[in-house]
Amino acid sequence: MTPNNASIACEKICRLAPIVPVLVLDDAADAIPLAQALVAGGLPALEVTLRTPAALDAIRAMASVPGGVVGAGTLLTPQDVKAAKQAGAKFGVSPGATAQLLAACMEHDLPLLPGAATATEAMRLLEQGYTIQKFFPAEAAGGAAAIKAIGAPIPQVRFCPTGGVTLQNAPAYLALPNTICAGGSWVAPKSLIMAKDWGGITKLAAEASRLA
Numbered sequence: 001m002t003p004n005n006a007s008i009a010c011e012k013i014c015r016l017a018p019i020v021p022v023l024v025l026d027d028a029a030d031a032i033p034l035a036q037a038l039v040a041g042g043l044p045a046l047e048v049t050l051r052t053p054a055a056l057d058a059i060r061a062m063a064s065v066p067g068g069v070v071g072a073g074t075l076l077t078p079q080d081v082k083a084a085k086q087a088g089a090k091f092g093v094s095p096g097a098t099a100q101l102l103a104a105c106m107e108h109d110l111p112l113l114p115g116a117a118t119a120t121e122a123m124r125l126l127e128q129g130y131t132i133q134k135f136f137p138a139e140a141a142g143g144a145a146a147i148k149a150i151g152a153p154i155p156q157v158r159f160c161p162t163g164g165v166t167l168q169n170a171p172a173y174l175a176l177p178n179t180i181c182a183g184g185s186w187v188a189p190k191s192l193i194m195a196k197d198w199g200g201i202t203k204l205a206a207e208a209s210r211l212a
Contacts, residue, residue, distance in 0.1 A: 001105070001106050001109040001110070001111065002106065002129060003102070003106070003125075003128045003129030003130045004129040004131075005111075006105065006106075006111040006112050006129075006130065007111075007129065007130050007131045007132040009091065009111035010091060010111050010112070010113045010132045011131075011132050011158075011180065013045050013069055013071070013090070013091055013111070014045070014113075014132060014160055014180045014181040015180065015181070016044050016045045016069065017042060017043045017044060017045060017181065017208075017209050017212070018170070018174055018181050018182065018208065018209065018211045018212040019043055019170065019181065019182055019183070019184050019187060019205075019208040019209065019211060020043070020045045020046070020047050020160065020162075020181055020182070020183045020184075021038050021043055021045075021046055021047065021183075021184065021185070021187045021188050021205070022047050022049060022073060022162060022183045022184060022185040023046060023047060023048045023049060023058075023073075023185070023188055024049050024051055024052060024185070024190070025048060025052060025054050025055060025058040025193070026052050026054055027054055028054040028057035028058045028060075028061055030058075030193055030196070031048075031054075031057070031058035031059075031061035031062050032061050032062065032064070032065060033196070033198050034062075034188060034193060034198070034201065035061075035062040035065040035068045035070070036065055036198070037198040037199070037201040037202045037205065038068075038187065038188065038201065038202070038205045039065060039066075039067045039068045040202045040205070041187075041201070041202040041203065041204065041205020041206040041207075041208070041209060042205060042206055042208075042209030042210075043187060043205045043208060043209055044067050044068050044069055045068075045069050045071070045091075045181075046062055046068055046069065046070045046071065047071050047072070047073040047093050047183060048062065048070060048071070048072060048073060048089075049072075049073040049074040050072055050073065050074045050075065050076075050080055050083075050084065051074055055072070056083055056084070056087045057087075059072055059084065059087040059088055059089050060087045060088050062088075063087070063088030063089075063090075069090050069091070070088065070089060070090060071084075071089050071090055071091035071092060071093060071113075072084030072087070072089040072091075072092050072093070073092075073093040073094075074093070074094070074095065075092045075093065075094040075101060075105075075112070076094065076095075076101070077100070077101065077104075078100055078101065078103070078104035078107075081101065081104040081105050081107075081108050081110055082104065082108055084110065085108045085109070085110050089110065090111070091110065091111045091112070091113065092105055092110045092111065092112045092113065093112070093113045093115075093134055093162075093183075094112060094113070094114050094115050094134070095115045095134075095136050095137075096114070096115045096116075096117075096121075096136075097114035097115060097116065097121070097124075097125055097130075101114075102114065102128070112130075113132060113133065113134045113160060114130055114133055114134065115133070115134040115135075115136045116133045116134070116135060116136075116159075117135065117136060117137065117141040118141075119150050119153070119154060122150060122154055122157050123154065125157075126154065126156055126157055130157075131156055131157055131158065132157075132158055132159075132160070132180060133157055133158075133159055133160070134159065134160050134161075134162055134183070135147055135159040135160065135161040135162070136161070136162050136163045137162075137163030137164060138161035138162055138163040138164055138165055138173070138182075139163060139164025139165070139169070140163060140164060141163075143164075143169070143172075143173075144161075144169070144172040144173045144175075144176060144179075147159055147161060147173065147176055147178060147179060148176055148178075150178070151176065151177065151178035155177075155178060157178065158178050158179065158180040159178060159179055159180065160179070160180055160181050160182060160183055161173050161179060161182050161183070162182065162183030162184070163183075165182045165183060165184045166184065166186055167184075167186055167207065167208065167211075170182050170184065170208070170211055171211060174211055174212070184208065186204065186208075187201065187204045187205050187208050188201055188204070188205075189204075192204075
């Protein structure tokens with residue numbers, strides 16, 4: 001998979017909804033009902049971060065949920081890429097981008113949303129063909145104002161900002177012409193997952209889906 005093809009695939013996924021839930025799961029048994037709740041609320045693109053031992057099993061489970069498109073977040077190494085692809089991930093997300101990570105995604109045909117936080121990083125990825133990128137950590141790196149500023153000289157790149165994005169500040173990001181969607185964890189808070197309040201999560205997802 002070429003970087004250009006990866007960006008084409010990621011663009012289609014990013015356009016499914018204004019918000020991509022960023023999910024941290026401690027128990028893979030919660031994966032299917034969580035995915036069903038988010039899809040029911042209008043958020044079909046799901047990023048399961050590889051931050052817990054349950055993450056890969058959660059991806060395997062979510063891959064079977066109708067209407068959902070599950071991806072793996074926090075990809076750091078080629079081994080992460082291989083494991084995510086084998087678990088059924090349809091796309092990958094990384095906080096940054098290394099040559100080895102990019103090569104692994106191309107080798108395993110995993111569309112990648114590579115992370116960038118500066119104009120130089122965005123330019124380096126653009127040189128390789130990545131026109132859809134993750135802006136991380138969004139709030140710490142300057143927020144919507146930073147993405148707007150980068151967009152002036154580099155309009156070819158569109159971003160999915162993640163990191164500190166909330167229901168309150170998401171509209172400012174989504175209003176920018178170079179923001180394609182945003183990633184957020186508030187739609188599936190740990191408290192509701194632990195309480196197995198799937199109806200509550202569906203309500204949060206529905207609220208987020210209307211941000212478009």
